[in-house]
Amino acid sequence: MSGEAYELLALLMRYVFVVIGALIVFRAARWMLRDARAYQKEIKTLPDAGLVGEMVDLTTDRAQPLPREGTIGSSRDCDIRVKGPNVLRHHARFEFEEGKGLKIIPSRRGLTVLSGVEIRKPAYALHGTQLTIGNHVLRVRLFAGLNVPLPARYPEPDAILEAAEEAVPWEGMNVDAPYWLPEEQAAQAVPFRRDQGYDGNYDEDGQMTWQHAYSMEELRQAQAEQNWIDSQAEEEEAPPAQRRRRRGRRE
Amino acid sequence: MNENKKSRPHVPGRGTLLAEMVFFFLGFFLLALKDGKWESFVLSVAVPAIIYVGTAGISHLFPSDRLLLSLTNFLCALGVLVLYRLSPSRGMSQAVNYGVGVGCMMLCAMLVRFVRNWKWLTVLIMAGSVGLLALPLLFGRETNGAKNWVSLGSYSFQPSEVVKLALLVSVSYLLSQRKPLIAIGFGGVCLLMLMLQKDLGTALLYFGVVFVLLYAATGSIPLVIGGVLGGAGAAVMGYQMFAHVKRRVAIWLNPWADTEGAGYQIVQSLIAIVNGGAWGVGLGLGNAQVIPEYYNDFIFSVILHEFGVVFGLVVLCMYLFIIIRAVMIARRSRTVFHALLATGCASMLALQTFVIIGGNIKLIPLTGVTLPFISYGGTSMLCSLCVVGLLQGVASLAKAGIQEDRELAMQGGEAP
């Protein structure tokens, strides 16, 4: 190819290159925006994305979503915010660990009490465990379906007192598994199947229920039944039933 | 929405992929018309094919982030194109580096995806990286004032590039475990060893990354002030201690004082950029070979020369999108460690790009840092792609997390 002709071609092509480059940038930008929007939408349909449960402040009865890792304290930037006397700005840290539970890592200075026992080293909380931060009592609630040991039935208040009097607190109690253990022992805890979760509901008397979650087959069957019922209801032109999400909280 | 109407599921980014393939087909075809060599014709088909496999193929193998892959592949292939145009042998070996780099990227992604317990690995990595950094001090050879290369027989590499990855992983892990002092200590040791090797560009990069990670993990304002002061102090100390730093700063302040000697590089770089103008001089028509190190430090000037400033902005946008995407991945990740790791990767790529492009356009003094993905060099290419691999790993974990949430929500079902 002659020099002059190539030169003209190359001069023309530089515009083509810029146009294609700009096109790629434009499409990539649109792609990124769409992806971000789709992600937001997905997060909305999954209000518990990234959460493992909630913490209920028993003094104020306010529930706060519980992410996989985070901090507890009075500071605005804490994930679980507890305001009150003796609560430090960054009081404790927590991390969810598969098969073990929620690891509570207390700070050096603050008073952190797990189920009536002050902790200085990291310890695991399970569903229903009471966590005392300063003067506040929080209850940890973990979602069903998580890979965590099944907690013991929550002991009655006088049972705690009795237990506290005894040298070996949990002996003789009817427990399925320890509900809090030091790190080393918790590591040996029996792993549970995924569908053997704890659904974390209360019954009419205010007692917590614990039952095995449905197996996947049962779930699909139940879903199909529900769909059938819904379609029947639609046929009857009844207003669509307002579905209550069991875990309908937003981040 | 109209899923029923489409027989095939919509693949995001198909258009982008197609545009990239067309771009490189045209680019290599143009070069082939110029030199008439059969290698160029082969490349004009082969490079788009590699891009297709590298973007669509890998995302079939591994649940990766296609957008990130797509942009990375464009930049890597652009590097191959520009290098092939300037010196065909370097272009060819860069293509090989690119292929090996994609493999390393997959390895890094797997590492992040499947390793659960980082504690001992981090200790190992820290020890290994200190050892690696000591190598050039013992058997290194000096190039361009810095002693940061190690040769193994005929093959030579830069340990500081490999240690970048180690630094990212270990500092993120230490900070996620709330051990900032150990992280600072480790960063300081690495920095000191780099200073001893006089590799100040990389030292600046390490400082920037550790500092950004510290800020992200703790968010404390005194730390920011202290970091800025410490950085300024280290810069002044480096300026006082090393003669070649003084020389570089003097060249930066006025390269026109000695256009044939000390200032030659930067002056030729600026002249090449301004010759290109807005639209460039045209692919294959430039004379960017007059810039020393055109294939390495000044490759961005070469791109501006032949493709023009507008295209340079396009490339800059691509880097920016890679950074934004990395930050998005960081925000989506579930655990502190992975979030910090992705942030570190983002800041590493961004700072490296800033430092070298800023050097090319005389915004900051020139330092011997490579432009990620584009610059010639096996270690640099491998390292950049490994950083992307780490990001891919974090992204796939976040995706898996969402999948798990979806399953959990289904398992929880409706209230009875």
Place this chain on the structure above:
Amino acid sequence: MKQLRKNINRVALFLCALFVLLAAWGAYSLNTYGNRWFSSSANTFARSRKKDVTAGDILDRSGVVLATTVDGQRVYQGEAAARRATVHVVGDSGYNVNNSAESFFATYLYGFDMSFLERLSFAIRGEQRRGDTVKLTIDSRLETYIASIFPSGKAGAVVVMNYQTGEVLAEQSFPTFDPQYISASVKSDPQKPFYNRAVQGLYTPGSTFKMVTAASVIQHFSDYAARQFQCDGVLQLGNRVITDAGTNLSENKITRHGALSLQRAFQVSCNNAFAQAALQLGDLRLKKTAEDLGFNDNFLFRDLVVENSSYPTLNRTDGEIAWTGAGQSALTASPLHMCMIASAIANKGVMMEPRLLLSATAPNGTQRTGFSTREYRRPLTAAQAEVLKEYMRAVVTGGTGTAANIPGTNVCGKTGSAEIDGQEFTNAWFVGFMDESASPYALSIVVENAGGGGSVAAPMAKKIFTWMLKNGYIQ
């Protein structure tokens, strides 16, 4: 996690800001310094491209061809005297003169601004590409005349410009050379003929700087007209002694002016009075006025590369400040810059950006756009400029510059005799203008090592203005 995500957002903002900084700096520096980089002598790319293009012609303002291309050779036309007079503006084919039209306007001359379609049309017609024809603002006849009256054998510079539009009519440096035949002796000449003293020569402005000091006094003291300065001939400040012209301490000859008003001090160019004025003003106020008038500024004119003038900032003792007020000390300014200061006074306080490029025309006749008159800054108010104008008129009518007086024309000016260490005579300066709305021209003249400004430079100014008035420089 919440805090971490917030911090990550901030980090992301910081990283994005870095990229914005890159793009902004790139755009800014390319826009501001692009021309300079392009016209640098180190630009091998442009030079290699010039082989394929027939360079365009360079014309003066009246259309006289100064440089053209014949059979691929650059030819500088006209008589030898005209070639020698215009060489520092036009340049030479070997690029010995820095930033001359040949290199600074290469974008036009060598068709680097050609669009793709224009190139295509050349290719279709099978012709060699031609660059644009460039028309400069200079007048080759005026330059030839100035060269003929400049003292032979002396080095120096002359700048003539239109103070209303900023068009430079003459920009000359001496000694000069013939671009058509560059002999070896030119290259080895100790006076460096390649050096363009009009824009690159940094001279001590001497008494011409008193325009700036007087401007500062007028700006900062409302009672400037009533102020009296006492000149005792010698003023001792630390280890510096302020003396006036004609004083020779070793021969015990001392010039004394006695009590003076500011106008009288300006008229007789009394160093002692201006030293006192500078001390009364203080360094900061004087510096402020000087910087308003362009000292210490980075000159980024579109058509000209002018060396930056400097007002000293280090070692400011009282003696130094006093000498600064009288125009000595470490002050430096190019003749073009002094001409611009006179222009600002003449033009009611508005300083115009100097222009050298009148127009560029493509081979097919299209006019390139983008050349226009532009204001540089407004350092003085019209009233202040009026007062200074009166002072400068007084210099010509009854002061040091009477040799420049032309009956019937309001010539204003300021002489200067700058003392340079190691020189036998002083540098002769004259900076002035015609205060006539029909012929708005300012000039500045420097003759190195020649004597007093009033006796050497002022008569030249008179000759130049007379020639201009005779040759149609009346609008």
